[in-house]
Amino acid sequence: MCGIxxxxxxxxxxxxxLEGMQRLEYRGYDSAGVAVRQADxxxxxxxxxxxxxNLEEALETEPLAGQLGIGHTRWATHGEPSEVNSHPHVDCAxxxxxxxxxxxxxxxxxxxxxxxxxxxxxxxxxxxxIPHLIEELxxxxxVSRSAAIRQALRQAQGAYALGIVFRDExxxxxxxxxxxxxxxxxxxxxQFIASDVPAILNRVKQVIYLNDGEVAxxxxxxxxxxxxxxxPVQPEIKTVTLRAEAAERAGFETFMLKEIHEQPRVLRxxxxxxxxKDGAVNLGEVSDxxxxxxxxxxxxVILACGTAYYAGMYGRLLLEAWAGIPCETDLGSxxxxxxxxxxxxxxxxxxxxxxxxxxxxxxxxxxxxxxCKVVGICNVAGSTLLRESDGGLLTQAGxxxxxxxxxxxxxxxxxxxxxAIRLARLRGAMDAARERExxxxxxxxxxGIHRVLERQDDVRRISQKYYECYNALxxxxxxxxxxxxxxxxxxxEISYQHAEGYAAGEMKHGPxxxxxxxxxxxxxxxxxxxxVRDKMVSNLKEVEARKGRIIAVAAEGDATLQGLAQDVxxxxxxxxxxxxxxxxxxxxxxxxYNAKLxxxxxxxxxxxxxxxxxx
Ligand code: F6R
Numbered sequence: 001m002c003g004i005x006x007x008x009x010x011x012x013x014x015x016x017x018l019e020g021m022q023r024l025e026y027r028g029y030d031s032a033g034v035a036v037r038q039a040d041x042x043x044x045x046x047x048x049x050x051x052x053x054n055l056e057e058a059l060e061t062e063p064l065a066g067q068l069g070i071g072h073t074r075w076a077t078h079g080e081p082s083e084v085n086s087h088p089h090v091d092c093a094x095x096x097x098x099x100x101x102x103x104x105x106x107x108x109x110x111x112x113x114x115x116x117x118x119x120x121x122x123x124x125x126x127x128x129x130i131p132h133l134i135e136e137l138x139x140x141x142x143v144s145r146s147a148a149i150r151q152a153l154r155q156a157q158g159a160y161a162l163g164i165v166f167r168d169e170x171x172x173x174x175x176x177x178x179x180x181x182x183x184x185x186x187x188x189x190x191q192f193i194a195s196d197v198p199a200i201l202n203r204v205k206q207v208i209y210l211n212d213g214e215v216a217x218x219x220x221x222x223x224x225x226x227x228x229x230x231x232p233v234q235p236e237i238k239t240v241t242l243r244a245e246a247a248e249r250a251g252f253e254t255f256m257l258k259e260i261h262e263q264p265r266v267l268r269x270x271x272x273x274x275x276x277k278d279g280a281v282n283l284g285e286v287s288d289x290x291x292x293x294x295x296x297x298x299x300x301v302i303l304a305c306g307t308a309y310y311a312g313m314y315g316r317l318l319l320e321a322w323a324g325i326p327c328e329t330d331l332g333s334x335x336x337x338x339x340x341x342x343x344x345x346x347x348x349x350x351x352x353x354x355x356x357x358x359x360x361x362x363x364x365x366x367x368x369x370x371x372c373k374v375v376g377i378c379n380v381a382g383s384t385l386l387r388e389s390d391g392g393l394l395t396q397a398g399x400x401x402x403x404x405x406x407x408x409x410x411x412x413x414x415x416x417x418x419x420a421i422r423l424a425r426l427r428g429a430m431d432a433a434r435e436r437e438x439x440x441x442x443x444x445x446x447x448g449i450h451r452v453l454e455r456q457d458d459v460r461r462i463s464q465k466y467y468e469c470y471n472a473l474x475x476x477x478x479x480x481x482x483x484x485x486x487x488x489x490x491x492x493e494i495s496y497q498h499a500e501g502y503a504a505g506e507m508k509h510g511p512x513x514x515x516x517x518x519x520x521x522x523x524x525x526x527x528x529x530x531x532v533r534d535k536m537v538s539n540l541k542e543v544e545a546r547k548g549r550i551i552a553v554a555a556e557g558d559a560t561l562q563g564l565a566q567d568v569x570x571x572x573x574x575x576x577x578x579x580x581x582x583x584x585x586x587x588x589x590x591x592x593y594n595a596k597l598x599x600x601x602x603x604x605x606x607x608x609x610x611x612x613x614x615x
Contacts, residue, residue, distance in 0.1 A: 001027050001028060001075050001101060001609040001610070001611050001612060001613045001614065002027070002029065002072060002073060002074050002075050002087070002099075002100070002101040002102075002195070003024030003025075003027045003029065003072065003073040003101070003194075003195045003196075003199065004070070004071070004072055004099050004100075004101055004161055004162075004163050004182065004193060004194065004195045005017050005020030005021055005024065005070070005071040005072075005163075005192070005193065005194050005195075005199055005200070006069065006070040006071070006099075006163040006165075006173045006175065006192060006193035006194075006218075007020075007067075007068070007069055007173070007190070007191075007192055008067065008068045008171060008172065008173040008190065008191050008218050008219065008220055009067060009187065009189060009190025009191065009220045010067060010189060010190060010220065011067065011190065012065045012066070012067065013036055013065075013066055013067060013068060013069030014034065014036060014063075014064050014065060014066070014069065016069075016192075016203070017034050017069050017070070017071035018034075018052070018055075018056060018059070018071070019202075020071065020192070020194055020199040020200055020203075021034075021052055021055075021071045021072075021073050021199075022052060023198050023199045023200075023201075023247060024073050024194070024195060024196070024198075024199045025052060025073065025604065026255065026401040026402065026403060026603060026604065027073065027075070027195065027196075027403075027609055027610040027611055028075050028403060028604065028607075028608050028609030028610055029052075029073035029074055029075050029609075030049065030050070030074060030075060030076055030081035031047065031048065031049045031050065031073075031074045031076075031081050031082070031085070031086040032047070032048060032051075032052050032054075032055045032071070032072065032073045032074065032086065033045065033046060033047030033048070033055065033071070033072055033074070033086045033087050033088055033099075034046055034047075034055070034059075034064070034069055034070065034071040034072075034088070035069060035070050035088035035090070035097035035099075035165060036064045036065070036066040036068070036069035037066045037067070037068040037069065037165055037166075037167060037170050038064060038065060038066040039065070039066060041167065041168075042167070043090070043094060043095065043096075043097055043165065043166075043167035044064050044066075045088055045090060045094075045097060046058050046059055046062070046064060047083050047086035047087070047088075048086070049081055049082060049083055049086065052073065066170075067170070067171070068165055068170055068171060068172075068173060069165070070088055070097060070098075070099045070163040070164075070165055070173070070193075071099070072086070072087035072088060072099035072100075072163075074086050074087055075609050077103055077126075077614055078103070078107070078124060078125050078126045078127075079123055079124030079125045080124075084122055084123050085123045085124055085125050087099040087100060087125075087127060089122075089123060089125065089127050089128040089130070089131055090131055091119075091131040091132050091134065091135035092118075092119055092120055092132065092135060093135065094167070095135070095167040095168065096131040096134050096135055096164065096166055096167070097131065097164070097165050098127065098130045098131045098134075098162055098163065098164045099127075099162070099163045100126075100127040100130060100160055100161070100162050101160070101161040101162075101180045101181075101195060101613060102158060102159035102160040102161060102178075102179060102180035102613060102614065103126055103158045103159055103160075103614050103615075104126040104127065104129060104130070104156050104157070104158045104160060105126075105157045105158035106155075106156065106157040106158065107125075107126035107127075107129045107156075107158075110129040110133060110155065110156070111128075111129050111132075114129065114132045114133060114136060117136060119132045119136065126158075129156070130152060130156070130160075130162065130164070131164075133152040133155065133156070134148045134149055134152050134164070137151050137152055145166055145169060145172075145174070146174065146215065146217055146226070147230070149164060149174055149176065149215055150215055150226070150228050150229070150230060153176055153178070153215070153228055154228050158178075158179070159179030159180050159358065159613065159614065160176065160177070160178050160179065160180055161175075161176070161177045161178075161180035161181060161182035161195060161210075162174075162175065162176045162177070162182075163175055163182075163193050164176075171219055171220060172217060172218065172219055173191065173193065173217075173218040174215065174216070174217055174218070175193045175210065175216045175218065176210070176214065176215040176216070177210040177211070177213075177214060178212045178213055179212060179358070179361075179613070180195075180356070181195055181196060181356045181383070181384065181611075181613065182194075182195060182210045183195075183196065183197060183200075183207045183208065183209055183210065183382075184207060184208040184210065184216055184218060184223055184235075185200040185203060185204035185206070185207055186204060186206040186207065186208060186223060186237055187203060187204045187206075189220050189221065190220055191218035191219070191220065191222075191223060192204060193216075193218065196380070196611075197240055197242060197380075197382075197399075198242075198246075198247035198399045198401070201240065201242060201243075201244045201246075201247055201399075202244040204240075205240050206237050206238065206239055206240070207237070207238055207240055207382075208223065208225075208235045208236060208237055208238070209236075209238065209382040209387075210225075211233075211387075213227055213228050214226070214227060214228075214233055215227075215228065216235075223235050238382065241381075242398065242399065246398045246399050247399045247401060254402065254602045254603050255400075255401040255402040255603045256402030256404055256406060256494070256592060256602050256603055257592060257602075258402075259397075259400055259401070259402050259406045259407045260406050260407070260453070260585065260588050260589065260592065261453055262397070262407050263406070263407050263410045263446075263449050263585060264446035264447070264449045264450050264453075265446070266395075266396065266397045266398070266410065266411050267410060267411070267414055267442075267445055267446045267449070267581070268446045269396045270395065270396050270411060270414050270415070270418075271414075271439075271442060271443060271446075273396065274418050275418075275439045275442070275443070278436075279432075279435060279436035279439045279440060280425075280432070280435060280436075280439075281418050281421045281422045281425070281435065281439065282422075283391075283393055283418060283419065283422055284393075285391045285392065286375055286391040286392070286393045286419070286422075287422055288391070289373060289375065289390055290375075290391075290419075290422055290423055290426055291426055293345070293347055293373055294423060294426035294427050295426075295427070296345045297325050297345055297346075297347055297427075298325075298326070298343040298344060298345045298346060299325065299326050299327065299328070299342065299343050299346045299347070300316075300319055300325050300326070300327040300328075300346070300347045300348075300349060301327075301328055301329075301330060301335075301340075301342065301346055301347075301348050301349070301367070301372070302315055302316055302327065302328070302329040302330070302348075302349045302351065303329075303330055303331075303332050303335055303348060303349070303350045303351070303360055303363045303364065303367070304329075304331070304332060304350065304351040304352060304357075304360055305331060305332045305333060305352070305357050305359050305360055305612065306405075306612075307353075307404075307405040307408075307486060307489060307490075308351040308352050308353060308357075308360070308405075308409070308412060309329065309331055309332075309351075310409070310482040310483075310485050310486040310489070311351055311377075311409055311412035311413055311415075311416060311482070312329040312349070312351050312412075312416075313329050313481070313482035313485070314413055314416060314479060314482045314483075314580055315327075315329075315349065315351070315412075315413075315415075315416030315419065315420065316328065316329045317479055318416055318417060318420035318577060319416070319419070319420045319423065321420075321577075322420045322421065322423070322424035322429060322430055323420055323423040323424040323427055323429055323430075324424070324427065324429045325427075330363070331359070332350075332357060332358075332359030332360035332361075332362065332363040333359040333615070335363040335366070336359060336362045336363045336366050340366075340370075342367070342370055342372060346367075346370075346372045347372065347373055347374075347375065348364065348367040348373070348374045348375070349374075349375045349419070350363070350364045350367075350374055350375070350376050350377070350385055350389065351376075351377045351378075351412055351415075352376075352377075352378050352379075352383075352385050353378070353379045353380070353395075353397075353400060353405055353408040353409075353412075354378075354379070354380055354383065354610065354611040355376065355378040355379070355380045355383025355384055355385035355386055356380075356383055356384055356385070356611050356613050357385075357611065357612050357613070358612060358613050358614055358615050359612075359615060360385065361384055361385060361388070362615075364376075364385065364388055364389070365388070368388070373390045373391075374388070374389045374390050374391075375389060375390065375391050375392075375393065375419070376388070376389030376391070376392045376393065377393045377395060377412055377415045377416070377419075378392060378393070378394060378395065379394070379395045379396075379397050379408045379411065381394055393415050393418075393419065395408060395411035395412055395414075395415050396411065397410075397411040400610075401603065401610075402602070402603045403493075403603060403604055403605055403608050404490055404493050404494050404591075404602075404605065406490075406588050409486065409584065410449075410581060410584060410585070413580055413581050413584070414442070414445075414581065417438075417442060417577070417578065417581075421435055421438055421439070438575075438577075441574055441575050441578055442578060444574065445574060445578055445581050445582065447572075448571070448572040448574055448581075448582045449581070449582055449585050451571070451572050452569075452571050452572075452582060452585045452586050452589070453585065453589075455569065455570070456589050458569070459569055459586065459589040459590055459593060460589075460593040460596075462551060462569065462590065462593075463590055463593035463594045463596075463597055464593075464597060465566075465567065466520045466549070466551070466594065467495070467497070467593070467594045467597040467598055468598075469497065469518060469519070470497070470498060470518075471497070471498045471499070471500070471514065471519060471520075472488070472491060472497060472498070472499040472500075472520045472522060473488075473500050473502060473507075473511055473514065473515070473519060473520070473521045473522070473548075474487045474488040474491075474499060474500065474501040474502065474521075474522045474523075474524075474587070475501075475502055475503075475504040475507060475521060475522070475523045475524065475536075475539060475543075476501075476503070476504060476523070476524035476583075477503060477504045477505065477524075477532040477535060477536055478531075478532050478576070479576055479577055479579060479580050480524035480526075480579060480580055480583060481501075481503045481504075482580065483524055483580045483583050483584050483587065484501040484502060484503070484504075484522075484524055485501035486501070486584060486587065487499075487501060487522060487524075487584070487587030487588075487590070487591065488500055488501035489501065490587060490591040491587075491590070491591040491594055491595075493605050493608060494591055494592070494594075494595040494600055494602050494605050495591060495594040495595035495598050495600055496595075496598065496600060496605075496606075497594055497598070504523070504535070504536055504539040505535065505539070507539055507542065507543075508542070512542065512546070515543055515546040515547070515548040516546065516547060516548070517547040517548075517549070518549075519548050519549065520548075520549045520551055521543045521548045521549065521550050521551070522551045522552075522553070522587065522590065523536065523539070523540055523543070523550055523551070523552045523553070524536075524553050524579075524583050524587075525537075525540070525552045525553060525554040525555075525558065525561050526553065526554060526555045526558075526571060526573060526574075526576075526579045526582070526583060527555060527574070527575065527576050527579055528555045528558055528560075528573065530576040537560060537564070540552070540561075540564050540565070541564070549566050549567075550564060550565040550566055551565060551566065551567045551568075551569070551590070552564070552565035552567070552568050552569070553568075553569045553571055553583050553586045553587070554568050554569070554570060554571070555570070555572070555573045556570040556571065556572060556573070557570075558570075569586040569590070571583060571585075
């Protein structure tokens with residue numbers, strides 16, 4: 001999704017904007033631009049379609065300099081990716097420039113009203129109404145610039161994060177937020193704005209998370225804030241604990257590979273935080289919320305999108321099995337429109353890496369209107385989801401820059417395991433001995449993942465045989481069914497190889513028609529002893545009988561699978577419930593090498609955005 005950076009201070013804004021925009025590239029974009037208030041009094045704008053390098057080249061050929069500026073990476077929604085549709089957008093006179101993330105839903109009405117008043121629009125974007133509207137409101141000179149911004153935003157419906165600068169106000173940067181994330185970075189004698197913390201992590205250590213309906217006025221010496229009605233707001237400054245290196249590649253060829261390798265550490269950190277020496281799970285404020293809710297709980301609804309939804313499917317199985325509560329999982333984009341009927345005392349668990357996904361947030365708001373308590377599982381401190389939840393569980397994965405989620409997904413799986421154990425204990429459905437047994441098994445998972453990572457070259461060699469195939473089928477059962485879906489999603493999003501995830505038992509009901517000697521069928525076959533193991537082996541036999549090419553993720557030394565599959569990715573065994581935490585790593589590596597061999601841009605897959613802040 002679009003990324004915003006802004007700067008006001010004593011230094012030249014241009015390199016700072018470009019640096020921040022580079023750090024936002026991971027969000028996904030198709031064009032980029034900057035507006036800089038130059039010393040000669042002009043408000044200069046440069047934009048280019050495509051990679052940021054194109055804009056950097058343009059700025060080398062025709063340099064800009066100034067101490068106030070805004071920059072933007074655009075992910076097209078209204079209007080094709082083109083120079084004219086790229087941000088910043090300006091008013092008729094070129095005195096006001098704005099960058100925007102979100103969608104102004106009533107832009108057509110605003111635009112025709114402004115056109116009737118003589119404003120000339122250049123782009124097809126919704127964003128362009130903002131500078132024109134402010135220009136219109138400032139026309140008779142009766143209001144201040146900040147009042148005009150607030151008035152304009154009272155008229156705008158939809159979602160926005162905005163950065164706005166004025167040609168004749170060289171030391172003020174305005175920022176506003178409603179529904180799309182925006183932070184202010186507080187420096188010494190200089191201020192920044194950005195869509196997220198990693199963009200300015202190496203520049204500031206203190207940030208202000210803007211709330212919906214707040215407008216900030218940044219001057220080099222400080223920040224003033226007000227609500228849309230003009231009521232002043234006291235800025236709440238928070239210190240960022242993330243280290244700048246957390247958002248760097250650290251010698252890995254891609255962020256995704258680095259993040260795959262970070263998984264043992266991420267899980268260890270979460271276990272250290274949430275499991276005591278006695279083996280008991282403690283989830284801080286979520287434990288308190290669960291303690292108050294546990295006894296009377298009627299139902300749990302898990303809400304999420306994409307990869308996080310698959311983590312939710314896994315969570316559902318654990319919550320039902322251990323805590324004994326009816327549980328359902330729904331997509332944010334479906335729940336919000338399905339007119340849900342929820343029994344009293346329904347607990348909602350919303351899962352989101354970014355905490356800014358529009359559909360997930362809309363569903364959470366709907367659930368809150370229905371008086372549900374909400375637990376947010378999220379990877380970004382200060383995110384909207386965590387702020388709007390009754391209890392937040394931070395998955396301590398650190399910044400995830402690769403667009404395809406890996407370490408944040410594993411952290412979500414672990415968060416659900418911990419949540420289910422805690423809830424089961426609170427409801428008396430699990431005793432302390434079983435809890436200790438489970439947390440001891442969890443403590444061994446990071447080493448298990450290490451063992452899979454050590455085999456990455458073997459996985460690469462397997463990918464070499466399959467990366468040219470057009471399609472792939474992924475099969476799993478019970479706890480590994482969501483992992484089959486996740487493995488297929490990972491593969492298609494980064495390698496563009498079409499992949500379908502299926503519950504293995506469903507194969508006979510349709511996809512079996514696809515199986516022939518050209519179709520790779522990736523099968524999740526651990527552990528060796530559980531209720532569904534024999535069924536899984538039968539499904540593999542069905543694939544074998546039709547000459548499908550079986551790639552099995554199987555327990556080390558599993559002789560049955562060695563005999564059945566063309567290729568085996570051996571993984572260490574754990575209990576069935578936790579096998580997804582290990583198996584998913586094998587599938588991440590398989591997708592990774594497929595993508596690499598196909599020459600794809602792994603960290604920035606085409607058309608995808610890291611944080612989907614529009615519907
Ligand atoms: C896929 C992926 C997406 C996200 C989805 C929700 O690898 O990352 O499917 O899971 O867009 O995003 P969050 O988790 O930020 O709500």
